[in-house]
Amino acid sequence: MSLINRFNNQGYQHQQAACLKLCRVAVLLLAVTTTTQVAADQVELSELGQLSLSYHQVTPQSHYTGAALTARVTNFVQSGYPVANMLEVSQQQWLVQQGQQVTHKQPVVQLSGDAVEHFLTEYNAQQQQLEVVAQRYQSNQQLFQKQAISAAQWQEISAAYHSTLLAFEHLDHFYQHIVQINKANNSITLAAPQAGHIDIVANQTILFSVSAAATSRLRGQLATFSKQPTSVSWQQCELAIDYVEQTSQGFTQTWWSIPLTDLPAHCQAPLGSQLSVTPHYQQTVFNVPASSIIRHQQQTYVWQLVQQALVLVPVDIIGKQAMNTANGAAYLQITSTQLAPNSQVLQQSVGAVYGHFIGLGGE
């Protein structure tokens, strides 16, 4: 209304300044409509009056962190020592927990039931059978060398022997894992064939497997064609990336870390556990405060201090550091071909400097 603005006693000089300002806005708007970059994207410090200007010195860093990835503690492919399931129908009493670290020969499971008796009987039978067949094989072997028996007979004896041997070894391999037999209640106790993490499978073919610690790794997915991290970290634990599989699952590729073996105890995540890990990429980057970043004409920039001027330098943000406060004080990781190492980047009053650059300011 008019209880109207009339506090203004600006003179001609002020109008002239305003005119210049508007002309500048017009020029900038024109620039927006074209793809031509404004040649001298800079602001002289002398134009910035009493604005508080503070700077952040950018020092190159050899790596940067990316957005969190999901990883899983997994055994390396087929790396477990499997123990076959010879007793399809048995009562299983597991003496360890899934994923637990076991030592060599540590009792793992107690199997009981009729199938145990049947197995032991079968094992003994097979053992005796093998002894008989082996004796026959050895005695006839001499006869065959003396050509006392025909080749056809020897072939039959030999086949019977090897067949029995194989059948026995099949049982014997399982039997070797037995550390305790309790015939009174028809139970056997199996032990871990090696030290490592136990993976209870308990399906028709595999009863369990034990993976050596050296085979526990982190596995995760990366977007296909994305940059490959050199390592991942979580809770002050860091693990190098071993390799990225060359096949893609459509949009992603699988990466594997090196084994978790050498990590401190607090980093030893249980097998199968899922972690949110921060990938680290090997690339020279600069850390800058988030307040340093400005968008101009759909491109990200920082103001670099060059002598007595602030120059708009295009940058790409590729990562960020964890925020410290609710207010969002954060550092971003940027790359730039134009940003000089150890240069000073404006971190305070960035919005006002940009406002001045596009022609704002004054009454």
Added chain:
Amino acid sequence: MAAILRFVLTQRVFILALTALVLALAVQAWQRLPIDAFPDISPTQAKLIIRAPGMTAAEIEAQITQPIETELLGIPNQAILRSTTKYGITSITIDFAEGVDIYWARQQVSERLSGVWGSLPEGIDGGLAPMSTPLSEIFMLSYSNPNLTLAERRHLLDWQVRPLLRTVPGVAEVTTMGGFVTTLQFTPDLGRLQQAGISLAQLVEWLQQNHLNGSVGRIDNGSTSLILRTEGKLADQYDLAQLKLPTATGETITLAQLGEISNGYLPRFGGVTHNGEETAQAMIIALKDTNTNEVVAAVKAQLAQLEPTLPAGSELNVFYDRADLISTAVSTIIEALLAAVLLVILILFIFLADVRAALVVALSIPLAVAITFLAMDQVGLTANLMSLGGIVIAIGMLVDAAVVVVENIVTQSQKQAYLPRAHRIYRATLAVAQPVISGTAIVIIVFAPLLFLSGLEGKLFSPVAQTIVFAMLASMLVALTVIPVLAVTLISAKPKPTPHLIQWLIAHYQRLLARVIQRPAAWLISAVGLLAVAAVAISFTGKTFMPVMDEGDLIVQLEKHPSINLTESLALDAQLEQRLLADIPEIKQIVARIGSDELGMDAMGLNETDMFIQLQPRDTWQVSDKAALIDAIRKVLLDYPGINFNFTQPIQMRVAEMLTGSSGDVAIKVFGDDISTLSSTAQKIAEITTGVAGSVDVQTTLIDGGEYINIRLRPDVAARYHLTTAELSRLIRLFVDGLHVGDVIHGRIKTPLVFAASNNSKLSYLQQLKDLPVSLPDGNWAPLSALATISSDEGPSLIERENSSRFAVVTTNVSDRDVVSFVEELQQQLARELQLPSGYYLNFGGEFENQARATNNLLTIVPVVLLVIGLILFATFRSLAVAGLVFANIPFALMGGVLALFITGEYLSVPASVGFIALLGVAVLNGVVMLTHFQAIEHQHEQLEQLVIVGASDRLRAILMTATTAMLGLFPLALATGPGAEIQRPLAIVVIGGLVTATFTTLFILPLMYKLLRGRHVRV
């Protein structure tokens, strides 16, 4: 009339008792009168605020604003439909024609909104804003406590202060702002969700379906009835953590197993700083038509009760209190009123030289004012700057009727001493009753047309006219009823000699008038010459719509670049505040508001700040005046480039926005469709405007400059993986503002339940968005960039519309010249230099619009007033020539007003124009007084010159007394410096100046012209 007078004089005790009763009622009425700074100047207005989280201005305009506007356009009696659309919010304001009932208007808008709501996008909220006016922001406070976090302070304002103040009668809304609104936040682990085979949508739906209490119905249990209900509402964090969900494999899993439950914060649309430190504030919005003073007092009482219960270290810091302004402004006007009364009484004593007579006349003032208060109470008029100003303006005229009656009583008492006292008074009063009524009628007729002014000037000056009319009627009533009764007791019948001063004046006047009559040509030429000087002076007098009222405190409006974020905006404001506080000792404190509150009552962007500057008491200032202080602040702000700024005041800002949708003396709106074209055209207009002399503060609304990241699902991928845009939006929103899925209610505290990413996972740069993992139905995931095209685009950050047409606005203030001539020059420049695209057109608004409307109104009213006066004059004199003579007095009266304006440097404004209208009445009244006496004594004098000199001398005392009482009655108003005096001052100056010349012409030129006119017809 005779019967009334008889009754009055025979029932004197009854009349005096009645007078006492009226006085008592008037005291009550005064205590009851709502006191405010201004009359209610707002039109009948309904405002819709719709929030659409995540939607761009262009999307909101297309999907929300336009459909609602289309629906609202059908409502009858609307004056204008405006809308402002920004990121996430649209504000639609509909102004109705004068006289439309606010409740009817709101009902209409509400019905139309309900009709269209179903077709609007999902996820929006809002509706009809509280029934307030733009001037309803009556009380603001910030809350500081170093022991509490910002979130705790905000929580306390939201859940302790706000509910308490909402109960105060007259409070429409209490908006809180600043700090952080605490939420109960669930941060889902997308990997675990995928592992469990639960999609985000399923999770949200499950929560919403289970987090409710359902009403089932009743069952009959024997002879009783039992109410059945289902319970599922989650009460707290523990309940939320234990909520069980089915997994894809048929197992159950708790919510806690699927992510992290913590306290988070709602996304912020604004913030508040106090002296450079972030804080939280509350603002009290009063209902329309409430008594501001009472509401503020009740709010303060509630706060006083609340304060001891707040945590240690708490401080409720009031930085805006409308009651202060009201108190200061009303004090200014009351002081002027009292001073006027004293001066008028002094004049009465000097001119009448009869203490008793003067006392009787003086008593008419409080009586007339008391009856005026009663009338104001009856018609619902508030006591404000304008209505009380009307009484001050009328003070000088109030006594006229009583003076005439008392003077005649004194005269007739001396001549008819043989009659009983009461009878003499009866005859004397009856003899002047007709002139008293006619004189009052003329004044009322002069001011009555102001009652029909429209627009803001009508709203402001209608109360002035009403109180003047009430006061004049009251003075007439008192003069013809109470004054005769008082005269019976108080006025002495003994003859009083004419006072020496009057004798001296008459003697000098007669000599001077004789000289004038002897050299008519010289005097007439001089008078006409002075008239010509006045005509020249008026062309050099600036013109404005209304003077600016000093509201005491200041607002500096800041505008930063449109894409600035809240953190940076807050930091810049803090920087400015600290510097202003350090450099300007006159500043007591600064509270700055950035962006908008949760209600969106004032939908500002994050780049906009209203900086409330509360000033120290004036007697402590080091600078001379407010203009110097503003210059000092301006100097500081100019040291901070890159930030636009503008000075305004709390009421001034809201009134400007209410009337034109934008602030500034002149608003040039360019209407058209394309935002870029509008923006570039506005820039060109701004350049041209800047080049016009007198333009300052040229501002162009930053409608362009918004950058949008567009994410569009690839159709083939979307079809293959059953991905929908809705699901994708939901996922991305999780990483941006979070998903508000419900509220957890604990007692009266409602905590938003939000699904949101952790602070560290929230999206903060483009590459992070591109890499955002999206779960696929086959158990795999893909980065967002593989599923959607992500592009960057520039678009409008703000879309303003008026009557369904987009526009861009350029505003400018005008300095050191009048607005009208500025706009004329600007229009010529634009016509020459601006080539408008086809379909685009310009519209000029702002103060200029008001000025133009006011001029049109006055150009209609003044001829009507003159016509009515002419009719009265013709009826009085039965002579066109004599009536013409009285009319001839008018330009000389106006001349004084013009010269007074020119000399004092005041602008020609609406109040000044009202002063000119008042002058019409005074000039005509003086002319009538003089010429009727000439006619009355015509037969007593043979010589025309003698007739004129004697007749004029007879009327000298009456005319001088009338003029001086009127002038001195207005002097306090002309000299007043307090807040509120600015509006009445031009009026007072015009009337005082006009009275000087009107009195001179009445006393010298009018007799001269009468002599010249009647020269041939008088007996020799």
